[in-house]
Amino acid sequence: MTPDQILFIVTALISTLAAVMVVSRRNMVHAALFLVLTLFGVAVAFVLLEAPFLAVVQVLVYIGAIAILMIFAVMLTRNVTDDSGDPFNKNARVGGLAALFVFSLLVVMFGGWSQFTAYPQAGDTSGSIVQLGVALTAADGYVIAFEVASMLLLGALVGAIFVVWPRQNENE
């Protein structure tokens, strides 16, 4: 066992267990905090995969913005019946079976792939941030997808503000 294998196993175990807690905790604030732990595990995986920019973005965007937004939503929609009673709907058993089925299907399909046990290519990844920046703004790269994503984000944020804007006839 090399050090990075041990690091991977610890990271994967912690974040998988935290993900199980996210979907099973009755208390939504606890679920949101476990979601932060899972997202941090994914950030560690990005570091192990030598993608430092994505690791930073993961911490800033996911943990810094999305998880905090989740916690705000949990606190704004607190319900007295939230902390008692069944957190699962009546489809929970079918949902569990479907998730198990998807997991085994994915493992079987990946297992049949010829490069399933491949090790990383020897290659210099130190310039990948520059490469990513160039690819996202070059005309023969992903500039159109990048601009569409930015317009989507702008539209979604304006739409979100419109949806929650208080109206006169709120409680008609």
Next chain:
Amino acid sequence: MVPISWYLIWAAALFSIGLFGVLSRKNAVAILMGVELMLNAVNINLVAFWRYLDVRAIAGQAFAVMVFAVAAAEVAVGLALVISVYRRRQTVAADEIDLLKW
């Protein structure tokens, strides 16, 4: 080094846990959390394929950035809808939001 199969199996596990959360949780915010788990699993796969197959083709990282943007948009609209529904009907349970059901 770690073979790519470890990343793929881990990401498949995270995806399936997220899928279970989406299919079986009552709380609408918990459903959105399940979607976040699934998107993260996809991101792990994209970056792992970039690192293990061809580091010169940056497509894996570029698509991971797109997934970040789409996830942020999705969670903003989703939480706005949840808060709006909560204001009108005082509930966030997905099976009680049934105005369009007949």
